[in-house]
Amino acid sequence: MRWEKAMLVYNQKAGKEKVGQLGDAVEALAGEIGELTLVQTKEPGDGEKICRERGGDYDLLLLLGGDGTIHECINGAARAERSPEIAILPGGTCNDFARTLRLPMQVGRAAEEALAGRVMDTDIGTVNGRAFTNFVGIGLITDTSENIDSEQKERMGKVSYFLSTLRTLRQAEPFRFRLTHDEGVVDSEAVMILAANGRSLGTAKLPFAEEGLHDGKLDVLIIREAGLSLAWQVLNGGDLTDYRESGGVIEYIKTSSLTIETDEPKGIDSDGEVYLQTPADISVLPSKLRFFYGPDADAEEKVAVETDSVLPGG
Structure with missing residues (x-):
C-alpha cells in the first residue's frame, strides 16, 4: 500500500x-x-x-x-x-x-x-492570476472553442472540434497585438497566438521538445495567416526550424513570461475555457506541482494519438 x-x-x-x-x-x-x-x-x-x-x-x-x-x-x-x-x-x-x-x-x-x-515536478502556467496546465490562446483558437456546438460535441466527440475549426477558418480575421517577452517585443498582426506548456492540442501532438514541461519556459507560436494546411502542418508536429526568424508567417518564441496587448479586448482560451480577456499577463511557475507520468520514456507509443487529430481542444 x-x-x-x-x-x-x-x-x-x-x-x-x-x-x-x-x-x-x-x-x-x-x-x-x-x-x-x-x-x-x-x-x-x-x-x-x-x-x-x-x-x-x-x-x-x-x-x-x-x-x-x-x-x-x-x-x-x-x-x-x-x-x-x-x-x-x-x-x-x-x-x-x-x-x-x-x-x-x-x-x-x-x-x-x-x-x-514516476512522479515529476512539473511547470504550470498562469494567465492574469489563473493557473493553466496546457495552453493559453488568443484569436482563432478562442473563436474555435466558442463556436463548438455542445450537442454536437456530445454526439461526435473530438470531431466537433474539427468542424468548429472549419467554420471558424472561413471568418478568421487578423488582429493587431503587441507581445513583450524575455528577449524583446513583437508588434504585428496575427490570426492566432498560442502559449503552450503542454504537448497536445485537440489530440494533436504539438511540435515542441518533451522536456519543455520542466524548463521554466513557455513555447509561443504567432500565426499570421489562417491557411488551414499551414496551421495543420505545424500544429500536428511539423518542424519549427524554418519558423524561428521573426517576421514570417509563423514565429516561434521560448520565454518564461510574456504580456499580450490587443487594440480591442480579445477572449483568452485557457485550457479550452474562455472566461478571460486581453491584456494578458502570462508566466511560468517552475516545478509548481507534482504529476504522475506514464512509466516509460517512450510511452508515446501507448498513447492513442489518432491520425484524425484536430486543432484546438478543451
Whole structure:
C-alpha cells in the first residue's frame, strides 16, 4: 500500500453518464490506497474549491474528467496549503494534458500506469492570476472553442472540434497585438497566438521538445495567416526550424513570461475555457506541482494519438 489517504475528484457528468469510468478507476486504485475519498463536483467552481480547501489533507489527489475539469481542479491545487501528488485520469473528449503526461486514454489503464510510473515536478502556467496546465490562446483558437456546438460535441466527440475549426477558418480575421517577452517585443498582426506548456492540442501532438514541461519556459507560436494546411502542418508536429526568424508567417518564441496587448479586448482560451480577456499577463511557475507520468520514456507509443487529430481542444 503506497498511500494512506487519497481523494478522487470527478465531475457530475462523469458520475452520471460514465459510471464505468469511475468503477474502473476505483478498481485499479483499491490495492494502492488505504483510505480513498470520492468527491463529486456538482456545479462550476466546485472542483477548484474542493482542491484548494481539502487537497492538502491527502497524500494523493486523483482528478477524473476532461481538460475543463482538470483546469478547474488545478487552479485549486496550485493554491492549496500543501500540494499533494496528482494523477490525471482522462474522462473527457480530448484529454490533452493526460496525453502530455503520456498516459493511456482508458481510465483504468491510466490509473494503473500512472501509479506504476514516476512522479515529476512539473511547470504550470498562469494567465492574469489563473493557473493553466496546457495552453493559453488568443484569436482563432478562442473563436474555435466558442463556436463548438455542445450537442454536437456530445454526439461526435473530438470531431466537433474539427468542424468548429472549419467554420471558424472561413471568418478568421487578423488582429493587431503587441507581445513583450524575455528577449524583446513583437508588434504585428496575427490570426492566432498560442502559449503552450503542454504537448497536445485537440489530440494533436504539438511540435515542441518533451522536456519543455520542466524548463521554466513557455513555447509561443504567432500565426499570421489562417491557411488551414499551414496551421495543420505545424500544429500536428511539423518542424519549427524554418519558423524561428521573426517576421514570417509563423514565429516561434521560448520565454518564461510574456504580456499580450490587443487594440480591442480579445477572449483568452485557457485550457479550452474562455472566461478571460486581453491584456494578458502570462508566466511560468517552475516545478509548481507534482504529476504522475506514464512509466516509460517512450510511452508515446501507448498513447492513442489518432491520425484524425484536430486543432484546438478543451
